[in-house]
Amino acid sequence: MQAQLLDTMEIERERGITIKAQAVRLAYKAKDGNIYQLNLIDTPGHVDFTYEVSRSLAACEGAVLVVDATQGIEAQTLANVYLAMEHDLEIIPVINKIDLPSADPNMVRREIEEVLGLDAAGAPLISAKMGTGIEEVLEQIVQRIPPPAGEESAPLKALIFDSYYDPYKGAVAYVRVKDGYIQPGMTIKMMSSGMMFDVTEVGVFAPRLQPTERLSVGEVGYVAASMKDVRDTRVGDTITDAARPADKPLPGYKKVTPMVYCGIYPADGAHYEDLRDALEKLQLNDAALVFEPENSAALGFGFRCGFLGLLHMEIVQERLEREYDMDLVTTAPSVIYRIIKSDGSEMMLDNPTNMPPTTEIDHIEEPVVEAQIMTPSDYVGAIMELCQERRGVFKDMSYLDEKRVVLRYELPLNEIIFNFFDALKSRTRGYASLDYELKGYKESDLVKLDILLNGEVVDALSTIVHRDKAYARGRAIAEKLKEVIPRQLFEIPIQAAIGQKIIARETISALRKDVLAKCYGGDVTRKRKLLEKQKEGKKRMRQVGSVELPQEAFMAVLKVD
Amino acid sequence: MSNSIGLYVHIPFCAKKCLYCDFTSYAGVLAKQYVYKDAIIKEMGMRANMIGDKRISTIFIGGGTPSIIDTAVINAIIDEVRKNFHVEQDAEVTIEINPGTVNAKSLTDYRAMGINRLSIGLQAWQDELLKAIGRIHTSAEFVDSYNEARKAGFDNINVDLMFGLPQQTIGQWIHTLQAVVSLGPEHISCYDLQIEEGTRMYKMVADGDIKPLDEDADRLMYKTAVELLGNEGYERYEVSNFAKPGFRCRHNLNYWYNGHYVGLGCAAHSYLNHIRWANMSGLQSYIDTVSDDNIPMDFEEYIDHDTEMFETMMLGLRTSEGVNKKLFEERFGIQLYQRYGHAIDKLSAMGLMCDDESAVKVSDKGMDVLNSVLVEFLP
Numbered sequence: 001m002q003a004q005l006l007d008t009m010e011i012e013r014e015r016g017i018t019i020k021a022q023a024v025r026l027a028y029k030a031k032d033g034n035i036y037q038l039n040l041i042d043t044p045g046h047v048d049f050t051y052e053v054s055r056s057l058a059a060c061e062g063a064v065l066v067v068d069a070t071q072g073i074e075a076q077t078l079a080n081v082y083l084a085m086e087h088d089l090e091i092i093p094v095i096n097k098i099d100l101p102s103a104d105p106n107m108v109r110r111e112i113e114e115v116l117g118l119d120a121a122g123a124p125l126i127s128a129k130m131g132t133g134i135e136e137v138l139e140q141i142v143q144r145i146p147p148p149a150g151e152e153s154a155p156l157k158a159l160i161f162d163s164y165y166d167p168y169k170g171a172v173a174y175v176r177v178k179d180g181y182i183q184p185g186m187t188i189k190m191m192s193s194g195m196m197f198d199v200t201e202v203g204v205f206a207p208r209l210q211p212t213e214r215l216s217v218g219e220v221g222y223v224a225a226s227m228k229d230v231r232d233t234r235v236g237d238t239i240t241d242a243a244r245p246a247d248k249p250l251p252g253y254k255k256v257t258p259m260v261y262c263g264i265y266p267a268d269g270a271h272y273e274d275l276r277d278a279l280e281k282l283q284l285n286d287a288a289l290v291f292e293p294e295n296s297a298a299l300g301f302g303f304r305c306g307f308l309g310l311l312h313m314e315i316v317q318e319r320l321e322r323e324y325d326m327d328l329v330t331t332a333p334s335v336i337y338r339i340i341k342s343d344g345s346e347m348m349l350d351n352p353t354n355m356p357p358t359t360e361i362d363h364i365e366e367p368v369v370e371a372q373i374m375t376p377s378d379y380v381g382a383i384m385e386l387c388q389e390r391r392g393v394f395k396d397m398s399y400l401d402e403k404r405v406v407l408r409y410e411l412p413l414n415e416i417i418f419n420f421f422d423a424l425k426s427r428t429r430g431y432a433s434l435d436y437e438l439k440g441y442k443e444s445d446l447v448k449l450d451i452l453l454n455g456e457v458v459d460a461l462s463t464i465v466h467r468d469k470a471y472a473r474g475r476a477i478a479e480k481l482k483e484v485i486p487r488q489l490f491e492i493p494i495q496a497a498i499g500q501k502i503i504a505r506e507t508i509s510a511l512r513k514d515v516l517a518k519c520y521g522g523d524v525t526r527k528r529k530l531l532e533k534q535k536e537g538k539k540r541m542r543q544v545g546s547v548e549l550p551q552e553a554f555m556a557v558l559k560v561d
Numbered sequence: 562m563s564n565s566i567g568l569y570v571h572i573p574f575c576a577k578k579c580l581y582c583d584f585t586s587y588a589g590v591l592a593k594q595y596v597y598k599d600a601i602i603k604e605m606g607m608r609a610n611m612i613g614d615k616r617i618s619t620i621f622i623g624g625g626t627p628s629i630i631d632t633a634v635i636n637a638i639i640d641e642v643r644k645n646f647h648v649e650q651d652a653e654v655t656i657e658i659n660p661g662t663v664n665a666k667s668l669t670d671y672r673a674m675g676i677n678r679l680s681i682g683l684q685a686w687q688d689e690l691l692k693a694i695g696r697i698h699t700s701a702e703f704v705d706s707y708n709e710a711r712k713a714g715f716d717n718i719n720v721d722l723m724f725g726l727p728q729q730t731i732g733q734w735i736h737t738l739q740a741v742v743s744l745g746p747e748h749i750s751c752y753d754l755q756i757e758e759g760t761r762m763y764k765m766v767a768d769g770d771i772k773p774l775d776e777d778a779d780r781l782m783y784k785t786a787v788e789l790l791g792n793e794g795y796e797r798y799e800v801s802n803f804a805k806p807g808f809r810c811r812h813n814l815n816y817w818y819n820g821h822y823v824g825l826g827c828a829a830h831s832y833l834n835h836i837r838w839a840n841m842s843g844l845q846s847y848i849d850t851v852s853d854d855n856i857p858m859d860f861e862e863y864i865d866h867d868t869e870m871f872e873t874m875m876l877g878l879r880t881s882e883g884v885n886k887k888l889f890e891e892r893f894g895i896q897l898y899q900r901y902g903h904a905i906d907k908l909s910a911m912g913l914m915c916d917d918e919s920a921v922k923v924s925d926k927g928m929d930v931l932n933s934v935l936v937e938f939l940p
Contacts, residue, residue, distance in 0.1 A: 511930050515800060516932065517754075518752055531932060531935050
């Protein structure tokens with residue numbers, strides 16, 4: 001069997017992470033002689049994808065908590081265990097990667113007991129890679145996790161916990177049947193929208209989609225019903241039988257709201273429609289992605305896209321580029337600010353460009369999160385320094401054991417999206433882990449930092465920063481832009497400004513020399529090809545006023561320390 | 562278009578390859594010159610149909626170092642050209658020579674074959690700089706060869722110079738220019754060193770053994786050359802070429818006018834009847850292919866109307882005369898401004914071009930960034 005079978009996306013396999021929950025069905029002959037049908041969902045772990053986890057948990061009776069024997073418990077482990085506890089699930093801790101030389105299963109076992117309060121005495125020690133201990137895990141699942149409740153004869157109730165877009169089948173819903181059954185030919189009704197569809201196919205994950213005659217109570221599988229639109233298979237919705245509807249839907253999911261926004265533009269304006277199509281298709285598989293058209297003076301037509309976090313953003317960008325072959329320009333991410341205007345009205349701002357003039361603003365509030373940082377105690381000082389720099393407010397600190405500490409900070413989300421994770425990893429040699437949760441909004445002294453090129457404000461480069469940091473940030477951005485913008489035929493002043501006030505300035509000197517001395521004894525073709533190549537390079541640039549900007553210039557705002 | 566063409570003959574032999582050299586040339590294979598000559602003569606026969614009755618107004622024997630091979634080989638080639646084609650009475654016939662590889666006898670031979678122009682590769686006046694770029698002669702040898710050439714009767718001599726060399730100072734460059742000017746050649750070429758991928762110098766830069774000259778010094782050298790030579794009566798008539806009145810290189814002007822030419826020998830390029838082609842660059846594969854009666858083609862491409870227009874701009878804008886509006890319109894049946902007005906207006910506004918009654922030209926400022934200017938004309 002192929003390794004990493006369930007991480008089907010190229011990005012997942014490359015990065016060794018799970019982004020998208022995947023379901024699989026397994027027939028297992030247990031030691032007691034019975035054959036059990038196990039429905040498993042493999043979920044992501046990263047904080048950005050908490051919603052994927054919580055959706056999957058709502059479809060389950062139990063959870064296998066896989067802890068890395070070399071890393072021990074991380075901040076995200078805590079967060080996911082709490083989620084499972086909220087759903088009242090039976091949790092089976094498992095210690096993985098015991099084949100690695102640095103594995104310390106006993107230490108990890110102790111951590112699970114002390115930190116999570118779970119009984120880990122019988123936790124299977126496994127190596128998923130080598131196949132060690134897998135049977136023990138399956139045995140524990142059979143013994144400890146309760147069989148599904150529900151009535152086959154009751155009206156159909158199936159929870160949509162995910163969806164997938166198939167070019168031939170249309171939108172395909174991944175469901176957990178809680179009551180009743182579902183089979184082809186049946187007319188189903190989406191309980192939130194009332195829309196009705198004829199089921200064309202049902203099946204299970206083996207792990208590829210495998211059609212079956214029906215899905216009955218307790219089973220996990222997929223439903224295809226010629227649904228064209230992603231909104232037809234809204235995750236969290238309940239599917240019922242149109243002929244014999246259930247009276248009440250299952251409890252749905254909390255609607256996920258994006259935390260981070262950025263502008264995504266086609267590198268070539270002609271591909272705007274292609275980008276829209278690609279985003280729509282991605283959204284079919286990724287309900288957390290939101291987007292709406294926006295227009296930038298610098299970048300033309302594109303989309304303002306909302307994400308759950310930075311990893312989510314990065315992954316969407318990468319998938320657009322790889323799976324849809326899009327060439328993109330993205331702007332620096334922004335959080336959503338709450339602006340209270342002088343007239344008392346309120347606006348939510350996800351694009352710094354749209355910030356009203358300061359005269360109309362009473363005050364600005366920014367989202368703050370409660371961050372949990374788990375770290376070996378050696379790095380506590382370094383982390384506190386980092387959080388201090390990032391306007392963090394210290395909440396508390398607790399020792400998990402003699403060597404591991406959890407620090408709790410209140411931090412502006414704005415500071416977290418600005419390279420925080422990289423900074424944390426680099427200051428702790430990769431040992432610290434981070435988890436956070438939105439806490440609400442707090443008033444803050446924020447200003448809009450504009451960047452002017454050749455005297456003109458480039459809207460796509462504007463950011464919102466804390467006043468105390470504006471000078472340093474302005475200088476850093478100007479320096480970075482000087483680095484990434486190639487010299488052009490004229491001198492280009494780069495200025496950072498707050499309102500009318502210039503706070504930093506750099507100059508890109510004019511291109512001095514760009515000429516071929518010799519014409520290669522009649523080799524005109526070579527010379528023409530060189531120029532054609534030069535033109536290709538120019539085409540990849542965005543013309544902003546008279547200045548040509550490379551795509552990375554728009555991310556420069558983020559890439560400074 | 563006139564019915565005459567330029568003829569280029571490539572002699573790919575050198576005593577030693579210079580560190581910056583990106584041309585097709587081979588050291589240590591001089592013995593192949595005779596079979597190579599036979600191949601060139603055979604290729605001439607293959608091209609005869611295409612050339613037809615077109616007159617040959619310039620011949621350029623380039624290299625490599627044509628002066629290190631037997632003058633009889635050169636003589637045989639030129640003889641064969643005259644036998645096969647109509648070479649104009651006043652044709653410009655140039656041979657490239659390197660200092661120390663000619664003597665009174667060979668120079669007299671050249672005169673006798675009708676060669677009337679010499680191009681001498683000096684590059685720099687300072688022997689330490691010459692050594693540093695892999696040249697095998699001294700400036701004293703250059704002076705000897707130059708004087709011998711004058712004695713032999715050559716009254717049209719070009720001297721090739723290079724600037725922007727690693728370690729070169731502006732003082733050394735001015736001294737080089739002054740020393741050459743004092744000898745009074747009719748034509749001087751000043752080439753800005755380009756460190757091309759694949760050359761030994763490129764590797765030396767990559768390995769950190771040498772440092773390319775910084776851009777400011779390089780541009781200062783160029784400006785100095787334009788001014789100093791201008792004051793001495795040498796007009797800059799192309800990016801890298803300077804001549805006393807009446808001594809512009811006709812062979813090269815034909816390239817810049819986007820005229821037709823045929824190149825013979827390995828790696829030679831040709832442009833005729835809307836086709837550009839290049840011969841294969843390997844010496845032995847060229848010889849073998851021609852011996853087997855096959856055309857030694859590396860590539861050929863058809864030049865459509867729009868590409869020809871662009872190439873006319875690309876080449877013509879290298880010259881101080883620029884692209885002549887009337888000639889352009891005659892050649893393409895469209896007004897130059899109608900086709901390229903957008904680019905011309907944009908570049909003129911930036912001070913990079915100027916546009917007068919008869920021609921469009923690149924300004925002095927534009928010459929420094931000619932590639933960026935030309936990109937605007939690409940279709």
